[in-house]
Amino acid sequence: xxxxxxxxxxxVVHEGDTVTLNCSYEVTNFRSLLWYKQEKKAPTFLFMLTSxxxxxxxxxxxxxxxxxxxxxxxxxxxxxTGDSAIYLCAVVHGGxxxxxxFGKGTLLTVNP
Amino acid sequence: KAGVTQTxxxxxxxxxxxxxxxxxxxxxxxxxxxxxxTPGQGLQFLFEYFSETQRNKGNFPGRFSxxxxxxxRSEMNVSTLELGDSxxxxxASSLESGGQVETQYFGPGTRLLVL
Numbered sequence: 001x002x003x004x005x006x007x008x009x010x011x012v013v014h015e016g017d018t019v020t021l022n023c024s025y026e027v028t029n030f031r032s033l034l035w036y037k038q039e040k041k042a043p044t045f046l047f048m049l050t051s052x053x054x055x056x057x058x059x060x061x062x063x064x065x066x067x068x069x070x071x072x073x074x075x076x077x078x079x080x081t082g083d084s085a086i087y088l089c090a091v092v093h094g095g096x097x098x099x100x101x102f103g104k105g106t107l108l109t110v111n112p
Numbered sequence: 113k114a115g116v117t118q119t120x121x122x123x124x125x126x127x128x129x130x131x132x133x134x135x136x137x138x139x140x141x142x143x144x145x146x147x148x149x150t151p152g153q154g155l156q157f158l159f160e161y162f163s164e165t166q167r168n169k170g171n172f173p174g175r176f177s178x179x180x181x182x183x184x185r186s187e188m189n190v191s192t193l194e195l196g197d198s199x200x201x202x203x204a205s206s207l208e209s210g211g212q213v214e215t216q217y218f219g220p221g222t223r224l225l226v227l
Contacts, residue, residue, distance in 0.1 A: 034215060042202055042218035043155075088155065099168045100145065100216070104154035 002027040004091050006103035014111050017079050021106045023089030024071040033065055033072050036088040038105070043088055046074070079110045114139065116205050116219035124225045130191040133222045137184050137205030144186040145216060146178060149200040158201075161186055162208065190224075198226045 004025045013019055023033070032050040036043035047056045049065035049072060056063050060079075065072045076083055086105040093101065117136045125131050137144050146158040157170040161180035178188040184205075190197055200223050204216035 036218075042220050045215050045217065048215045090155075094168065099157050099160060099170070101157065102147075102155035 002091075002093060002101045004089055004101050004103040006087075006089050006106050008106060009104065010107040010109070012109045012111065013079055015080055017110075018075065018077045019079060019108060021074040021076075021087050021089075021108070022071060023073070023103055025089075025091045025101075026070065027091050027093040027101060029093050029095055030067065031092040031094070034090045034092065034100070035063055035072070035074050036090065038086045038088055039084075046087075076108075079108075081110050081112055084108060084110045116203060116217055118201075118203050118219040118222050120222060121220065122223050122225075124227060125193050126227050127193055127195060129193050130189065131193060131224060133188045133190075133201055133203075133224075135186045135188070135203030135205075135219055137186070137203075138207075138217055141205035141207050141217075142184050143206045143208050144180055144184060145204045145206070146186070146188050147202045147204065148172075149202055149221070150198075155202070158188065193226045195226050198224060200224075 007022045032048055034048050035046040037046055047063045052065055052067040060077045063074045086107050088105045089103040090100045116138055119134045143162045145160040147155050148158055149155045158172055159169045159178050160167050164180045175191045180186045200221045202221045203219045206216040
C-alpha cells in the first residue's frame with residue numbers, strides 16, 4: 001500500500017528558531033515529491049523535487065530529497081509567526097496514470 | 113491568469129441528499145484532481161480527469177463520481193450523502209506537457225456539511 005508519513009505531527013517553536021520537517025514515503029513508481037503550505041484555506045505550492053541531493057531554496061525555506069532513503073526534509077530558518085501553518089508533503093507516483101498521495105501534515109505553530 | 117475556482121464555497125445538506133460541486137481549472141490546464149480533506153484523515157485523493165477521461169481513482173465508494181467537460185471544467189457528485197461526507201472538497205489543476213506531471217494548484221475548496 002502506498003503511504004506517505006510526515007513527522008512530527010505538530011511542532012511549537014519560538015520566532016527565530018530553525019525547524020526541520022520530515023516526510024518519508026513508500027510508493028510504487030515514484031515521480032516527484034511536492035511540499036505545500038496550508039493556512040486557513042487551500043494548500044499553496046512550495047517546492048517540487050524530482051532529483052536526489054539537489055536543494056531547492058525559496059527565501060528562508062529549503063528542501064531536499066533522498067530517493068535512496070525515500071525521504072525529504074523541509075527546513076525553515078529564522079521562523080516567523082507567519083510561518084504558522086500545516087505543511088503537507090505529497091508524492092506523485094504511478095505509471096501512465098498518476099496519482100498523488102498526501103501525508104497527514106505537520107502543524108507548525110510559531111510563537112512570538 | 114485566474115486561479116482555480118470552485119463553486120459553491122459552502123454547502124449544507126441532509127443525509128440521503130445528493131450534491132454536485134464544480135471546479136474550473138486554470139486556463140490551459142487539462143488535468144483536474146479532486147480531494148477530500150477531513151481533520152482525521154487529512155487529504156485523500158478522490159479522482160483525476162484529463163481530457164474528459166478519468167485516469168485514476170482513489171479508494172472511495174461508488175457514491176462519489178465525477179466528470180470533466182471539453183473546456184476542462186469538472187464536476188464532482190456525491191449521492192446518498194452520509195454524515196461522514198462532511199469535509200472540505202478541494203479541486204486542483206495541473207499543466208501536463210509531454211507526459212511530465214507539473215505541480216498542482218489548488219482551488220479554495222467547497223466546505224460541505226451534512227446534517
